[in-house]
Amino acid sequence: MFARGIKRKCFDGEEDIEGTLAGFKAIPSYNLKRQSLLDMSLIKLQLCHMLVEPNLCRSVLIANTARQIQEEMTQDGTWQVINAQNTGQASLDQLASSDILCRSTKEQSDGKLIPSYSSFSKDFEDIQSQDIISDLSTVTSVQASRNPQGNVWEMENSPENRGNFQKSLDQIFGTLENKNPNSVEDLFSDVDNSYYDLDTVLTGTMSNTKMGHCDVLESFSSQTTTNSNINELDHIILHF
Amino acid sequence: LGLCCAPSCYPVPLSSEAGGGERSWILVCWLLVSTQVTLLSMEEDIDTRKINNSFLRDHSYATEADIISTVEFNHTGELLATGDKGGRVVIFQREQESKNQLHRRGEYNVYSTFQSHEPEFDYLKSLEIEEKINKIRWLPQQNAAYFLLSTNDKTVKLWKVSERDKRPEGYNLKDEDGRLRDPATITTLRVPVLRPMDLMVEATPRRVFANAHTYHINSISVNSDYETYMSADDLRINLWNFEITNQSFNIVDIKPANMEELTEVITAAEFHPLHCNTFVYSSSKGTIRLCDMRASALCDRHTKFFEEPEDPSNRSFFSEIISSISDVKFSHSGRYIMTRDYLTVKVWDLNMENRPIETYQVHDYLRSKLCSLYENDCIFDKFECVWNGSDSVIMTGSYNNFFRMFDRNTKRDVTLEASRENSKPRAILKPRKVCVGGKRRKDEISVDSLDFSKKILHTAWHPSENIIAVAATNNLYIFQDKVN
Numbered sequence: 001m002f003a004r005g006i007k008r009k010c011f012d013g014e015e016d017i018e019g020t021l022a023g024f025k026a027i028p029s030y031n032l033k034r035q036s037l038l039d040m041s042l043i044k045l046q047l048c049h050m051l052v053e054p055n056l057c058r059s060v061l062i063a064n065t066a067r068q069i070q071e072e073m074t075q076d077g078t079w080q081v082i083n084a085q086n087t088g089q090a091s092l093d094q095l096a097s098s099d100i101l102c103r104s105t106k107e108q109s110d111g112k113l114i115p116s117y118s119s120f121s122k123d124f125e126d127i128q129s130q131d132i133i134s135d136l137s138t139v140t141s142v143q144a145s146r147n148p149q150g151n152v153w154e155m156e157n158s159p160e161n162r163g164n165f166q167k168s169l170d171q172i173f174g175t176l177e178n179k180n181p182n183s184v185e186d187l188f189s190d191v192d193n194s195y196y197d198l199d200t201v202l203t204g205t206m207s208n209t210k211m212g213h214c215d216v217l218e219s220f221s222s223q224t225t226t227n228s229n230i231n232e233l234d235h236i237i238l239h240f
Numbered sequence: 241l242g243l244c245c246a247p248s249c250y251p252v253p254l255s256s257e258a259g260g261g262e263r264s265w266i267l268v269c270w271l272l273v274s275t276q277v278t279l280l281s282m283e284e285d286i287d288t289r290k291i292n293n294s295f296l297r298d299h300s301y302a303t304e305a306d307i308i309s310t311v312e313f314n315h316t317g318e319l320l321a322t323g324d325k326g327g328r329v330v331i332f333q334r335e336q337e338s339k340n341q342l343h344r345r346g347e348y349n350v351y352s353t354f355q356s357h358e359p360e361f362d363y364l365k366s367l368e369i370e371e372k373i374n375k376i377r378w379l380p381q382q383n384a385a386y387f388l389l390s391t392n393d394k395t396v397k398l399w400k401v402s403e404r405d406k407r408p409e410g411y412n413l414k415d416e417d418g419r420l421r422d423p424a425t426i427t428t429l430r431v432p433v434l435r436p437m438d439l440m441v442e443a444t445p446r447r448v449f450a451n452a453h454t455y456h457i458n459s460i461s462v463n464s465d466y467e468t469y470m471s472a473d474d475l476r477i478n479l480w481n482f483e484i485t486n487q488s489f490n491i492v493d494i495k496p497a498n499m500e501e502l503t504e505v506i507t508a509a510e511f512h513p514l515h516c517n518t519f520v521y522s523s524s525k526g527t528i529r530l531c532d533m534r535a536s537a538l539c540d541r542h543t544k545f546f547e548e549p550e551d552p553s554n555r556s557f558f559s560e561i562i563s564s565i566s567d568v569k570f571s572h573s574g575r576y577i578m579t580r581d582y583l584t585v586k587v588w589d590l591n592m593e594n595r596p597i598e599t600y601q602v603h604d605y606l607r608s609k610l611c612s613l614y615e616n617d618c619i620f621d622k623f624e625c626v627w628n629g630s631d632s633v634i635m636t637g638s639y640n641n642f643f644r645m646f647d648r649n650t651k652r653d654v655t656l657e658a659s660r661e662n663s664k665p666r667a668i669l670k671p672r673k674v675c676v677g678g679k680r681r682k683d684e685i686s687v688d689s690l691d692f693s694k695k696i697l698h699t700a701w702h703p704s705e706n707i708i709a710v711a712a713t714n715n716l717y718i719f720q721d722k723v724n
Contacts, residue, residue, distance in 0.1 A: 033611075037557060040615060053367045056455055056474040057505045057524050058620050061561045064503055065614075068557055 034069055041066035263706065265656060265669045269347050269718040271332070306714035310698055313709070314378040314386065317702040320348055320709055321388060322716055323373025327357035329390055329443075331401060332716075348718055352401050354443040357392040369394050375460050377469070387446070389469060393456040396471050398447035398482060404440045408432040452478050452488045459509045465516040472509035472521060479533075491539045492521060492531065507622075508568045518543075520570070520577055526563030528579060528588065546577075546588050548595045558610040558619065566622035571631040572703075578634055580625040583607060585636050585646065600646045600653065603638045605676045605687045618692050629704045637696025640685065641712050642672055658696060658710040658717045668722060 044062050048054040073079040305326030312321050320332040333351035360369040370393055379387040385402035410432045414420050455473035462469045470479050470491070477492035492509075496502055505524045512518035517533045529542035550559065562582035569578045577588045579596075583604055586596035602623075606613060613619040618639075625636040637643045638655070646653045655672045675684035698711040706721035 034557075037611070037614075044617075053365075053456075055620075057507060057564070058617075060502060060505050061524055061564060061620070064560055065557055068560070 034073065038066055038069045038073075041069070263721040265708075265719045266667065266722045267665050267669065267717060268707070268720045269716075270660060270665070271348070271350075271716040271718070303714075308698060308711035308714060308716060309372050309374060310376050311700040311709050311711045311716070312376045312378060312388075313700050313702055314388075315380050315703060317704060317707065319351065319378070319386060320700065320718075321376045321378065322709075322711065323356065323376050323390055324714070325370075325372045327355055327359070327371030327373060327392065329354055329356045329373060329376065329388075329399070331386075352441040352443050354399070356390045356397060356399065356445075357395065360394075374457055377460050377462050379462055380466060382466075389460050389462065391457050391460050391471065394450065394453055396449040396457070396460055396469075396480070397445050398449075399443050400446045401441060401443045404442060405436060405438075406434040407437045409435045447482065447485050449480055449485050449488070452480075458507060459521075461509060461511045461519070463511045463516050464514055468516075470509060470511060470519060472506055474505040477506065477509055477519075477521060477539075489537070491533060491537070493538065493540060507565050510568055510570055512574055513570050513572060514574045520568055522565035522568040522579060524564040525560060526565055526581060528565065528568060528577060530590065544590070544593050546593045546596075548586070554607075556610065558614060561614070561619055562610065567624040569625060569627060571627050572629065573631055576631065578625050578627060580623050580636055582619060582621075582623075585625050585634055587634070587648065598648060600634070600644075602636055602644055603642075603674070605674055609687070613692075616692065618695075621695055621697065623695075623697055624699065626699055626701045628701045628706070635699055635701060635708065637699055637710070639692050639695050640690040641694040641696060642674075643696045643699060643710055656719075658712045658715070658719075659694075660715070669719065 041062050045059060045066065048059055048062070070079065303326075305324065305328075307325040308322050309325055310321075310323040313319070314321070318334050320334075322330050322332075324330070329352075330350065331352045332348035335347040335349060356373060357371040359371045361367070362369055372392055373390050374393065375389075375391050377389045379389070379398075381387075385400050388399050388401070390397055390399060409416070410430050412421075412426060412429060412432075413423075449471070453471065453473045453476070455475050457471050457473045459472040460469060461472075467483075468479055468481050470477055471488075472478075472492075475493065475495040476490055478488040479491045480488045492506070494504065494506060503525075507522050507524055509519060509521035512520075518530065519533070520528055520530045522528045526547065528546040530544035530546070531539035532543045533539060535541070535543065550563075565579045565581050567580040570576070571578065575590060576597075577590065579586050579588065580602075583602060583606060585600045585602060587598040587600075588596045610619060623637050625634060627634055632649055633645055633647050635643060635645045641657050641659045642655050643658060644653060644655050655674070656669045657672050670683075673681075673684045674690070675681065675686045680686050694712065696710055696712055700709040702708065708719050710717045710719065
């Protein structure tokens with residue numbers, strides 16, 4: 001199973017980041033676990049973001065961890081890119097984390113979601129209820145569909161995708177910023193926004209109703225600063 | 241508040257300074273913090289502060305509000321303060337030594353209980369502000385009263401705790417019950433006199449330092465000038481004068497202009513014990529900065545920067561999280577600082593910035609479990625660490641109600657457990673051992689059997705004697721050394 005001479009790497013705290021790419025590819029479980037860790041990190045960020053006042057230290061540490069994983073994945077070419085024109089089921093399944101960021105309960109209940117969402121949402125619920133690291137089979141079903149997407153997209157779009165990921169993390173901190181204004185003007189200028197955001201969260205409505213991956217990424221790259229506050233939360237709402 | 245102390249069998253001689261690794265530790269007191277018990281005690285006669293032991297053992301009275309969140313001895317060790325999640329402060333006082341009851345030395349009884357912080361609601365941000373006491377710091381005693389600072393996430397309060405044992409009697413205009421007398425009945429004039437009364441300990445808030453922190457306060461530290469103190473939150477540190485509550489100076493600000501660029505937060509801060517211009521603060525990236533307030537008004541540029549280079553062989557995705565410093569403490573001498581990160585305690589010499597002079601493994605067997613600990617959030621637990629009075633022994637907590645002591649001189653260490661099941665009063669604590677692999681010996685506990693919900697985050701060491709206080713959820717244990 002493993003190439004001769006390559007040390008089998010134990011994921012928990014002992015992997016050697018400076019190992020070769022060949023080493024990584026020869027151990028599929030490492031990628032799987034790394035992806036699970038990334039998913040877990042993003043879920044944690046979302047959940048702690050849902051708290052009215054998140055623990056800033058914890059949020060920063062989780063975000064840094066997620067960013068680190070994403071950077072490594074970008075470096076060794078496993079960071080998957082969703083092309084705007086590609087609406088195939090496989091590609092939609094790949095960006096599992098963004099899906100978490102973007103789904104709305106309204107669409108789920110209305111049955112508007114395409115089948116891949118439904119299957120993923122079930123998978124996600126499974127992941128939620130079980131130990132993520134141990135239940136590799138669930139993640140495998142998602143991962144298996146990754147391979148058809150060639151590295152072409154990754155290499156071409158990785159810098160942009162890195163920016164997109166960075167933006168999604170930034171947006172999380174952006175909304176943290178909104179909740180903690182540091183001047184009187186900010187205090188008052190943010191009141192309406194935060195109330196709107198809270199309202200949005202509670203009612204589960206979002207301004208962008210077409211929540212396919214493509215739309216999400218398009219809106220990522222077309223952020224305007226004026227509506228940034230509202231758009232930020234739109235993309236960071238987590239619903240089950 | 242109840243005190244459960246079993247009578248001892250033999251007198252305990254005064255301790256002499258020796259290593260913590262060689263000493264034997266005995267349980268002196270176990271005190272259960274319980275809301276119900278407190279309510280009961282208020283109705284009781286002050287003379288009978290001790291409550292029926294059997295009542296205390298009923299753990300069903302413990303609530304989440306009773307979880308102890310901070311423990312601190314005062315400068316003489318006579319008083320021990322605890323703060324809990326419910327915003328209460330309970331102060332224990334050491335039993336006075338007397339010839340008749342020599343064995344009772346080292347026991348602490350309830351001295352005062354008061355509600356320091358109440359839950360608040362920030363209407364502008366729609367946020368509830370927790371009343372949990374994050375830190376308590378004592379001021380040195382300057383008169384008959386005791387002063388302490390207590391803080392929750394947003395507000396610091398200065399409390400005065402004083403005794404009253406006399407009251408005036410013989411008023412002219414009101415009778416003994418306090419009711420006003422009919423002026424027509426007053427025919428003589430007298431001077432009220434002070435008569436002894438039952439001792440009453442009262443706590444009054446003298447100052448409230450509010451509205452200075454946008455983020456959660458994690459540390460407060462009294463300056464050696466005894467006129468100022470600092471409060472630190474995730475991104476800023478403010479300097480206060482005890483007399484002025486409507487103003488504070490911001491001395492450290494690491495908030496980036498764009499919050500999206502935030503990657504590091506302040507985790508702890510402390511003033512130098514002797515130099516009133518010097519303080520340190522630690523970060524979530526495992527660094528410590530020493531600042532000199534004489535250099536500039538805003539101490540954004542550090543005087544010294546302590547960071548250990550990363551060990552490439554131990555690198556993982558969790559490296560940064562486990563390097564995040566949860567506590568920083570100056571030694572009493574002021575020569576060293578001690579930092580606690582998730583797996584280790586490190587001692588740094590102020591004169592050497594590039595690496596610590598000592599590193600102690602607290603529970604290295606958790607290194608292979610970091611992923612699970614990340615999943616269940618235990619990896620974010622903030623353990624504190626303390627020096628003993630002579631800076632020769634350091635102590636910190638772990639899981640499964642274990643706590644660890646490291647003797648810096650002999651390099652010996654010991655693991656002890658703070659739990660009712662395993663410690664009888666005055667019995668010697670048995671050292672514990674975690675089995676990391678292979679065959680488990682009879683008294684060892686395997687890593688997988690550890691209870692991660694039982695964590696010792698807060699401990700305190702008497703300033704001059706070998707008496708320690710260990711907080712385990714809502715239980716407070718006081719241990720004392722027994723010289724062999």
